[in-house]
Amino acid sequence: MHDHPNVTAVREALGGAEIVILDEAVHTAALAAAALGVTVGQIANSLVFDADGEPLLVMTSGAHRVDTGKVEALLGVGRLRRATPEFVREHTGQAIGGVAPLGHPKPLRTLVDIDLEQYPVIWAAAGVPQSVFPISFAELVRVTSGTPAEVA
Template identity: 45%
Template sequence: MTELPDSARRVADAAAAAGIAIDVVQMPDSTRTAEDAAAACGCAVAQIVKSLIFVGAETGRPYLLLVSGVNRVDETGIAGLLGEPLKRPDGKTVRELTGYAIGGIPPIGHPAPMPTVIDETLLTFDTVWAAAGTPRCVFASDPNALKDATGARAYAF
């Protein structure tokens, strides 16, 4: 068995600490996009968790949005939910906030908790797939376990 990269090991450890049983899988090809991940995992694109980082335009506070692979972020709606407009940080800032590079950002295992919103679409599935710290590592999970572990609020994207 291939040894997991350190970033994927951190995700596995965070899942265990949260009481979520996962198996991190390292795919032979990239799972950077929702479409690539769905093809690699053998699931619908809607079952892919896009872990997106935004920051508050007024406060600079980071927010984690767990969005179904078929949906886009309604920034106006999310801004209303969170109480401030949002902006997209650059890749360097994302890595500083999460400890992971864009394309491998997991829903768990960040250095500090962030206010989190989960797409209601994800909650309609028994199993969803999320990045596990690298653009080639993924894991399957019950979406409600991710919701609970992150303290996420559900929202219709």
């Protein structure tokens, strides 16, 4: 898995940072937290939305769900809905369950859940469902050029 093209793209986008490969795929924040021995809130879910036809990446704490009405109002979009698996793959090059916050064909507009700031270390997917990497809130905002926001 260390040589998977998605993992390589994420590693390169992070400047060579270490990627952790778990024994099994983790498709939920709860499974990722259990595998890492951390709280579910420390898992930064990468959720792709279709915002009036444009991709929007929302990095949210695994402890809660995105309030789409709140995000629509924040961004001034007419319709925000969860993206289809095809839309996600088209814009990220990655499959749902392993979407990383970076390493995409081109940067995505990104919101970063301010709830993640309370944790010294958060964990995000690294391109495939069994790969993750540790990062701080400030660094996540920096590497994604994301906007900190209240999304839940």
